[in-house]
Amino acid sequence: MNIEIASLSSFDRLIVLGQALLDGNLNISLLGGYVPNVGDIFEFMQFSSLVGDFSHFSGLNIGGGLSFREVITANGISLVVDSNVPEPATWLMLGAGLAAVAAFRRRRMRA
Numbered sequence: 001m002n003i004e005i006a007s008l009s010s011f012d013r014l015i016v017l018g019q020a021l022l023d024g025n026l027n028i029s030l031l032g033g034y035v036p037n038v039g040d041i042f043e044f045m046q047f048s049s050l051v052g053d054f055s056h057f058s059g060l061n062i063g064g065g066l067s068f069r070e071v072i073t074a075n076g077i078s079l080v081v082d083s084n085v086p087e088p089a090t091w092l093m094l095g096a097g098l099a100a101v102a103a104f105r106r107r108r109m110r111a
Helices: 088-110
Strands: 002-005 019-022 025-030 041-046 049-052 056-058 061-063 066-072 076-083
Touching: 002 041
Parallel strands: 002 025, 019 049, 025 056
Antiparallel strands: 041 076, 061 066, 066 076
């Protein structure tokens, strides 16, 4: 399945009357240099029920630290734009973990 996104209000949509049976590829393309923002949501499929999921995705990485994430609900599938850049709290936890490992190694070398 190919999804083309030109703007927040202009993108491909598929409405399935009944059960959607998914398998295969989801190919995402941004058109005309469009770059979405973090938190943008593109509900590209609606259905009554769903069986399966896409087996392969292309175009999830938008670039510039952004990516699409698939979100499946009871009656639809959306692409949500996320940031690949870690939150400040993530960097803090990483730093604390590295400091703990360094302290442990230092203590072990002295013993």
